Amino acid sequence: MKTISSLAAAVLALAATGAQAADALLASPNGRITLRIADDAGSFSITRQGEAVIAASPLGLDLEGQPPLGALTLESRQDSREDRVIPLVATKASTARDHYLGTTLAFREAGGGRRLFIDARAYDDGVAFRYRLEGPAPVRVRNERTAFVPAGDPSCLVTPVEGAHELPFERLKISQLKTDAGYDVPVVCATPSGRTHYAITQAHLEGYTGASLWRDGAALRVRLSGVPKRDGPAYVSTGGLTTAWRAVMMADRAGQLIESQLVGNLNPPPRGDFSWVKAGKTSWDWWSGPLEGVKPDLAAYKRFIDFAAESGFPYHLLDAGWAFGTGPCCDPLPTTDITRAADGIDMPALVRYAGDKGVGLLLWVHWEHLAPRMDEVLDTYARWGIKGIKVDFMNRDDQDMVAFYQRLAEATARRHLLLDLHGAYVPAGLQRTYPNFITQEGVLGAEWNKMDRRITPRHNLMLPYTRMLTGPMDYTPGGFRNATPRDFEVRASMPLTQTTRGQALAMYVVYDSPLQMVSDDPSNYRGETGFDFLRRVPAAWDETRFLAGEPGEDIVLARRSGKTWYIGAMTADQARTQQVSLGFLPPGRWRATIWQDGEVVREVRRSVRNVTRSDTLMLSLAAAGGAAVILEPAP
Incomplete structure (x- = not known):
């Protein structure tokens, strides 16, 4: 770290003097955030700008097979400072600044007994802590005693926890949450004053297990996920213990949390060369087809490949149905062999056909077919020339499943294969360590337009402020059979959406x-207004900036690729004229190409004008509508 604010230095000095006689304080580099950990390791609290964010909240571990930790005393602390820039590959920014003040607190059990370590970090945009136990002996953890007590009774954006993490978010006060149901991370709240918006989540699950949050009075208590059908503790180590990070992201406005790199920064940076990882768009054969999946058909596969090639997309995804012995989507039948293509499909020849057109193929697999023969399957795909895999239906976040994710991310990286996980738990930053783990589901996405009416405009405007905070989300956009919510109907094949073009x-x-x-199906794009924007827009970015918006209502987000900026504006049920200040642009003249809602739901109006950073764009958004803008240096 090159610099440290005077306030942060003062807090560190205060905490370091007489550390055994007082609570441990840790301030962020800019001094605005403070994490306090009690000198008996029994509780913690968080403040920002002098205001309580998390009130005094419990800490600790509930162990099995050994007595509970007795009275603890802070024995020592070791402070650290970090300020580095980490190059990123295929994500929302080209770099991440990892800038924090950290400490490791060592607590000793009364009578010279066991030691508990708490690692803590304070960033300018949040704090995080985790537990460690040293020694070679296995550790059996029934649960953590960790809980979060939000200051006041804040209104929060929450979603119930379930295996696929595909439920909508709603706004509820902590006191309104159920006590017999868990809630998923992140839980996104604001302090009573509204001056701090924050998200409670987790990071770096490697060698641990996932968790959910359960209301207990005014607290949100952490509950670890146990392995199904395994009695006993939720987590069993092979020796010692390092838990996941418990993290609280913080910002002045809810949308500013989108820019945060906190979850990624709490994970190890990548090791090795990942320059081969290429972001991009992909055509896809399942969404527009029947729920039971597309039957293996060489002509159909080539139709989608040809569409990807003519559109400039680098990938096509073959979803369920391509493998030998596959039944209707998507059960893991014992007859299925994912190292063989269905009769009539020569996969190496299809890969060559696509490759000659500049298109790489991605394959869908069920995780139960992949897990027991991972090396054989991945070696086969690498030999065929497959570019990546989409793995589905895990629907768990316990110790065994976390280990499966880790093993699969490493195995695909070693073979230069992209990885997309569906039926996945919410991201905890594994993408930082393995950039080939390029996206994942764990979101109530557009596929549900085929099955019910839950993909509402309001839901779409919840996602950027909630689920998207923790990492990429494979929402699967691009539906071009647009309808108003009133005219929407559920269709399994050629589905509609409840939003405008x-x-x-x-x-x-x-x-x-x-x-x-x-x-969508290629036939629904050719000649359609707005498809020219889809052909141009990148899938990864050099910079991301939140410009305006409120959860569930609207958003304006700007992202940069090279010297070109892209703006996306969305609104929920309320039509609006969105004013977008261009003050974020560098000096000079810029050409703005604008696509905004037209007179009917399936049309957009395209216009071009020259602008400067002193200008304001006025974007016309229909109800359930939006606009897209490309800003490039004027010739």
Whole structure:
């Protein structure tokens, strides 16, 4: 670290003097955030700008097979400072600044017994802590005693936890949450004054297990996920213990949390060369087809490949149905062999056909077919020339599944294969360590338009402020059969969406997914207004900036690729004229190409004008609508 604010230095000095006789304080580099940990390791609290964010909240571990930790005393602390820039590959920015003040607190059990370590970090945009136990003996953890007590009774954006993490978010006060159901991370709240917006989440699950949050009075208590059908503790180590990070992201406004790199920074940076990882858009054969999946058909596969090639997309995804012995989507039948293509499909020849057109192929697999023969399967795909895999239906976040994610990310990286996980738990930063783990689901996405009415405009405007905070989300946008919510009907094949064409375009800027689906059938894109924007918009970025918006209502997000800026604007049920200040642009003249809602739901109006950073764009958004803008240096 090159510099440290005077306030942060003063807090560190205060904490270091007489550390055994007082609570441990840790301040962020700019001094605005303070994490306090009690000198008996029994509680913690968080303040920002002098205001309580998290009130005094419990700390600790509930162990099995050994007595509970007795009275603890702070024995020592070791402070650290970090300020580095980490190059990133295929994500929402080209670099991440990892800038924090850290400490490791060592607590000793009364009578010279066991030691508990708490690692803590304070960033300018949040704090995080985790537990460690040293020694070679296995550790059996029934649960953590960790809980978060939000100051006041804040209104929060929450979603119930379930295996696939595909439920909508709603706004509820802590006191309104159920006590017999868990809630997923992140839980996104604001302090009573509204001066701090924050998200409670987790990071770096490697060698641990996932967790959910359960209301206990005024607290949100951490509950670890146990392995199904395994009695006993939720987590069993092979020796010693390092838990996941418990993290609280913080900002002045809810949308500013989108820019945060906190979750990624709490994970190890990548090791080795990942320059081969290429972000991009992909055509996809399942969304527009029947629920049971597309039957293996060489002509159909070539139709989608040809569409990707003529559109300039680098990938095509073959979803369920391509493998030998596959039944209707998507059960893991014992007859299925994912190292063989269905009769009539010569996969190496199809790979060569696509490759000659500049298109790489991605394959869908069920995780239960992959897990027991991972090396054999991945070696086969690498030999065929496959570019990546989409793995589905894990629907768990326990110790065994976390280990499966880790093993799969490493195995695909070693073979230069992209990885997309569906039926996945919410990101905890594994993408930082393995950039080939390029996107994942764990989101209530557009596929549900085929099955029910939950993909509402309001839901679409919740996602950027909630689920997207933790990492990329494979929402699968691109539906071009747009309808108003009133005219929408559920269709399994050739489904509709409940938003305008303008919002369909804006999603490609707003929604973070370096492998981005172009989900509809090729016949629904050719000659359609707005498809020229889909052909141009990137899938990964050099910079991301939140400009305006409120959860569930609207958003304006700007992202930069090279010297070109892209703006996505979306609104929920309320039509609006969105004013977008261009003050974020560098000096000079810029050419703005604008796509905004037209007179009917399936049209956009395209216009071009020259602008400077002193200008303001006035974007016309229909209800459930949106707009997209490209800003490039004027010739």
